[in-house]
Amino acid sequence: MENGSSNKGGKNSFVYNSPPASITDSPVGNYSSNANTAMISSQEFDLTEAKAAMLSYHTLWDIERRYDFIQVLASVDQGQQWVPLMGKYTSLSSNPLVMGQPVYQGSNLEWVKEEINLNRFTGQKLKIKFVLKSNQFINKDGFYFDDFSVQIIDKSTGINPSEQNNRILYTIFPNPAKDAVHISIGHSITTQSIEVSLYDIFGKLFLRQVFPNSIHRIDLNLANLPSGLYFISIEAAGEPVIWQKLLVLH
Incomplete structure (x- = not known):
């Protein structure tokens, strides 16, 4: 927001x-x-x-x-x-x-x-x-x-796209985080890539990166971010997989 x-x-x-x-x-x-x-x-x-x-x-x-x-x-x-x-x-x-x-x-x-x-x-x-x-x-x-x-x-499937994508197993840790946060993905994603974005509570974009679907772990550098509350957004094929709060404390 x-x-x-x-x-x-x-x-x-x-x-x-x-x-x-x-x-x-x-x-x-x-x-x-x-x-x-x-x-x-x-x-x-x-x-x-x-x-x-x-x-x-x-x-x-x-x-x-x-x-x-x-x-x-x-x-x-x-x-x-x-x-x-x-x-x-x-x-x-x-x-x-x-x-x-x-x-x-x-x-x-x-x-x-x-x-x-x-x-x-x-x-x-x-x-x-x-x-x-x-x-x-x-x-x-x-x-x-x-x-x-x-x-x-x-319309076409009657399925909530976010529920479908949430079948991808993921873990975001640690939370709160200091200088880095890690995203562990349980298995390969069927789409060609995934997009990871980081926003503050007012919706300002601080980070956006695209990763191949074969990746099983993503490491994000937070060292230059101010301490505060953020939101991690993960999307696959343009649909949300997760929108999760992340607290950064230096």
Whole structure:
């Protein structure tokens, strides 16, 4: 995710559903008055060949009811227009800014798995954005999300490509890592090559390398990377095999 406002979201290594960290609008303390924080996916999700698609993530939140709100939105035109999405845990807002739109509001202090149907966006490419807006009065802890995933059912096969590729056995170690991280692949991949990318939490690309399908171990040099939370993306034939958090500590 890349930050889209003057209020900077980021990682929280103390509150998470799966280690080592979650993403939050306010990493240190409560969100500010008149906050307008947007975290936008740097990745564009390709649903052009999708039969069906589902967005899922784990989330918890604590915000002022009615006056402050969180929305998750989708765009099919590179962020020119955004459509609010309704999930299992959203409710319709009475805030004049987003009257009648689905939002997260109030408090939910236990991790829940949110699922949002994306079928109306099939045949298109999609970006996702999380937004928190507050007024000038009560400030609370804010919004956390973790384990973000878009699951796609392919038109031709009816199989989720990421599930198919996940049959490839892999291990990423150590995690946390210091100067290097190693990716062990259990068997040869049937595609011609695999692509490994490394992003920070705002979607900035730090590394991208392509390897032959015969490789069984990949070693990535992290010595020049700043300490922090990153995401390793592994793709085969253009489809995601894994998207995993990696903590770098020097």
